[in-house]
Amino acid sequence: MNILIPHNWLLEYLETEASPAEIQKYLSLSGPAVERIYQVGGESVYDIEITTNRVDSMNIYGIARETAVILSQAGIKTVLKPLNIIDKNSLQLTKELPMPKVFNNPTLNKRTIFIILKNVNRAPTPKWMARRLAQTNMNIHDSAIDITNYVTHEIGHPIHAFDYDKLMSIGGEIHITEAKKGEKLTTLDGEYLETVGGEVVFKNIDNQIIDLPSIKGTKNTSIDQSTQNILLLAESIRADKVRFASMTHAIRTTAAGLMEKGVDPHLAQPTLLRAVELYQDICKAQIGSQVYDDFSDDSIPKPVNINLQKIDDYLGLEINVKKIIKFLNSLECKVEIKGGGRTTQLIVQPPTFRPDLAIPADIIEEIARIYGYHNLPSLLMDTPIPTTYPQDINFNFENKIKNFLSNIGWQEVYTYSMLSDEIAQQSGYKLDQHLKLQNPLTDDRVYLRRSLLPSLEEIIASNPHKKSLSIFELANVYQPLDEGKLPQEQMLLGLVSTADYRIVRGSLESLLDRLFVPSYDIVPSKQPQQQFNQSAEITAKDQSGKTRVIGAIGVLTSGRIGAEIALADLLKIIRTHPTYRPIPKTMPIIEDLTFSLPKGIAVGEVINSIKQMDQLITKVELKNIYQQNYSFAIQYHHLKKNLTAADVEPLRKNIVRQIEKQHQAKLVGEV
């Protein structure tokens, strides 16, 4: 949470030689971050980010206390001035006006403190106060209202001004209780609400809600223009209850923002008394009652035991014990020492406003930050390097795939894991075969995908300026499993291209070659797989010689060529290096043969037939296609001796005979 702290207001409690820039610098290094300094009306205003565990710093005095400690350690002379609140005993308390009766539930509320002020003059807010409120982005009303906001910002405990007469006229009782479902209330600014049940509310004797404590007042008891007598009240509702009601009804007031973080109930009295002082000064108010104070739970944080050695362990160096005690004392922690040397035990009693100091590491944080993180050396670890690596993941190999594909012309993309219902179904999986977000942010990101290809298709479609485009992605898909199990996250390599089949297939094959996959095949499926019009399985032999399907390639419904490969399966068949085959000393003979093949023929099968005819046929490549004429370059090779034309002739004749017979082909030219 960010709060605004005007420099001049801060100086009410701080005697320092530091400039605003120095305050920003040192506070940011050792305390809350001063994100900006605004100039408002010629004065500096700090915009400070305070973490949720430090509600004690969300006010002027809290920041003054932090600043004093931090600047002193930084060598800039700084003194924290006392709050200087009027003594409760010096107030002229009376029993003139009857006090409302309070019925508390101590499990919901730790403290209720109030006082009645009469004859409150509705004076305009004085200029000095208005300026400070404006500097902190607060609205200006009149002094009777603004004083409550002013003291809350100064000391940190929200207080509320009730219209005393209204409160008394509807029963004069305050029942602190949990609302049931469906109870009605109207807030002081006229908003109508119905409770959901469980909000802590104030009720009157007739079970009517008369306040939403620590969040917002209700219309039936809050001050208006005619108000003359005020009941000034501070309560301490359980933080989680405040948070629940504030979040449920989306009423995010300053009071709620503070109280939901656990404001120290001890601050209620000084805040109230400071307000009384201001009402007396500005509004010429008179005290009309005693101070009612029911402090049912004034427990203090538990002391924390910490060994000096532990502090050394975290900081990596020894800090003098006197210095440590000085730091802690300046943060208002009491310190008791047991033992000596580095085994000394410190028993640290945090102040009531620091319930966040609960374990030794919390105390270490205080010592370390005041000492200054920037004063600690910077070192690399000299401890052993772990060598137990995760199984089934090979990041190097993923990088190799990415780099190889991009080098041969493919563009890598990253697409969202969540899809719209329409795109999700393009995978061929039904919607109920997907995991669904309970609270999607946008309609296009609802289902966790089962395939990468629909996302890649979307990218190609969204880049119409690219006439030819080949893209790929390595990402997870998510297969729902039985109830109580996380989905199976499967890393896939997806490819989609506008190029023709032979180019996509060739890219894929050269990738497999690069990964030293010893043997692979592409086998057309009888039935096309999901999302393909026509598809083939990509198969390969694993280490044990078993043929496994690692993915699919084919024509997508868009007509583009797509392929998808499961990385885990690919991982099982890749190698880090090839098996070297001695370079042959003999020369191969390469001849071209052209066949006229019937329409609808599977050329792959013709090539396989030729390859299988003789061991001496070592390579068959499709060289050219012209209409129905297919030219093959056929390589004959004997590793021990050079083949002659006479050796090759019978082989060639056999090829022609067999292919003509098996595939209804016709040789173009003569044997």
Add this chain to the structure above:
Amino acid sequence: MVQNTKSLPALKKTITDLKQQFDIEPKTDVENLQNKYLGKRGFINDLMKSLKDVPREMRPVAGQLLNELKENLDHQIKLLGKGLSEKTPNKIDLTLPGLKPNAGHTHPVSQAIEEITHIFEKIGFTRVRYPEVDWDYYVFESLNMPLDHPARDEWETFFIEVPEAEKMGKMVLTTHTSNGQVREMERLNSKPPIRMINIARCYRRQQDATHTQMFHQFEGLVVDKGINIQHLKGTLDHFAQQFYGPGTKSRIRPFHFQFTEPSFEVDFSCHICHGTGKKGRSKCKFCKSGWHEVGGAGMVHPNVLKAGGIDPDEYTGFAFGWGVERTYTLKEGLNIDDIRLIYSGDLKFLEQF
């Protein structure tokens, strides 16, 4: 010219001789050379005709040798011809534009991740990857954030529409890579040393110029005996200098996270103004105050170590986690002002990387 082609060795000798002869020929009359060697009645043709005298089984090899010789001589004579006709050394236009091969690009996030991985691997970190869809237990509860803890609000969590599991709680999209902390302790059977770098997709329910619903984080976790804040600083400095260049500094400032204590915010010095916030007399335009805030860090909270089965009295550790995109976009001169571009799939953007 001796033309003994009765055997392969003899043929090879003939070829060598012919080459030597060509080498010593005067190179002035190219036409003559052409006729003499490659013409109808030239040496090569003569040799070709004599192939019929070679034993049948040697003919293919012999033929190939002669072909090579013919191509070789043809090439040399053509070069001579060119040189003479132009009368000047062969020149090409060096201002001609190059023809680039059609290369693709890895995605900038992949490039960043690869670089980050190498930087941490150099100092002994093991890269891991953990589920993107995980249980509340790993994402929040084991990280010292019990159910309904207000700190959870900061994470803008996406929930999966499945029944809650009894012990593990709700199924969520990981809001940070910190789910890897307890998972890594479990993977190593609660036995340090741990030096993990976990890089993964993360998801948060927010979208604007600096946030996308999906993004990447990298998470460091180091646990062992004697690990202290100085080691965190050392690791951050190492990263800063390797990723942003020599001279880049890191600093840690107090902050609050539930799963670390003490907790820090991590800044890197601006490489434009070197941490001064000033460029000449004016303010540095690239940073706010000389420093860039990149992410969070801290000493692992004892409750997190306990959740991972590690004794916090014996071991200490630190952790840090930042967005890959944020860290990457701070690189000098990169100038990406809208993070949504990274996942737009716009080739006009991607092709620049």
